[in-house]
Amino acid sequence: MNRFNINYINDLLNGKLSLEGYNHIMSVVGYYTKINQWPVSVIMPEKNRDSRWEKEDYEELVQQYFEWLLVKGKLNYVHKVPDSYRSYYFLQLLMSFVSDKIAEYQKTTGVSYSAIRKITLEILEERFRKEERAEKIFWSGGDIVTEDTLVAPDLEECIRSLPKVAITANIKHLKPHVKNCLLSIFEMYQFPIEEETLIKSVYNLFDQSQFHTAQFQSYNSNLDIETESNNNYKSQVDSLVLNLSAIDCQIFLSYLFVNEPPSLDALASKFNLPKSTLHSKIASFKKKIASIYIPVNQDDGILFLKNVHDVLDKIANQ
Structure with a gap:
């Protein structure tokens, strides 16, 4: 089990996470904790770096992960992430969370x-x-x-x-x-x-400069993504929108890039198309997004989707 189940993710987003869903998330977090050999002291500073992970440590890790998602506003743009991409997206969020914890830990302890x-x-x-x-x-x-x-x-x-x-x-x-x-x-x-x-x-x-300039690093990381990755997105975005019509782009913008997606019935009425056609177009586009670009972290993923949105908007209004 090395991927978050999309159904449990959506339950979490809707505030309806069951015990089964919680245990699933804890199992996935535990899996990546083991394969990445994260030290328990990153989450529990009072413990020795070489201490074994206990059940309560995994529970604390998941709890801190959930709190981090909320405090950092990491869920604010999830509605823009296609379902087929959300599992990977949440995995990248986990990696970013642990990276933040390690940086915070190293900032105070460093390599002594x-x-x-x-x-x-x-x-x-x-x-x-x-x-x-x-x-x-x-x-x-x-x-x-x-x-x-x-x-x-x-x-x-x-x-x-x-x-x-x-x-x-x-x-x-x-x-x-x-x-x-x-x-x-x-x-x-x-x-x-x-x-x-x-x-x-x-x-x-x-x-050890990166651990002693955490604020600068955070700013610089975002700056790097803004200035360098934008150029890298062009070929992927161009491939994604190849042969899309203005109507196609309007459909995707109306359904994928809004806070509350309309029903397929409403969309079918708006664009005068069969629901089956709309469903096929949307599903195909979401699958294409997931296959064309794999982001390095959650900020990269959000910026990529922003670029997709901007290009779709440009074509839709031509």
Whole structure:
């Protein structure tokens, strides 16, 4: 079970969600929690990151998801989403909700210095060379090391060009990234490095800016969609409206892009067409929408549908 049932979604939207529907939604949420390995501490901060998910944790996740949908106004445009697309749409909403929770969690905790320090020391002990000088510990990598620290260049300058590791919600394990940072540092710097200086250098190679600029990120994300995705929509929208008549566009606008869709009887009377013809046209168009474009998130989906609406409106009024 990896998709939300459209009937239960519509029940939720109408405020008539049954216990069976609630259990279905919780089951789908649980499925994606497991395959994405979301840490329970994102939802329950008082719990350890590695704690096992319990039933009450899943219930809390679903409850917070519902609250997020309402508070963020994510349901305001659902009426514009075709039924055939709503299941996927709600899945994207879930992914966005959890991404928000992870970003919020990372914003307060980030990747802590102590976590990087612990992992760095583990890796250093496993494969790098250690020596003590004047009651300080130094580390070096490989066999080719220049011992004369008096001629050593500035470490920060040497590793300035190294690429940073962007900390995102997709990173599940830090150790491989810490290891790569150490290898890169020792490749660029052929001198022993004092332990705390080395750990600080590794820590600074982790880019956590996206978690410390959440407001900017949210704005920038929307801006990216507005400026870049609009260009990407053109080919899909052009394909969607290909060979549509002005009447076709008026039908779709009257039924799919209104707060309260009219009955097929009313639509048939308005356009002087058989109900079967209208039903076929609408069903075919909804299916085409779902097959032509798969959005990256809910904002992308809404913007795509807005573009579809604008083009339909233009053709309808030609």
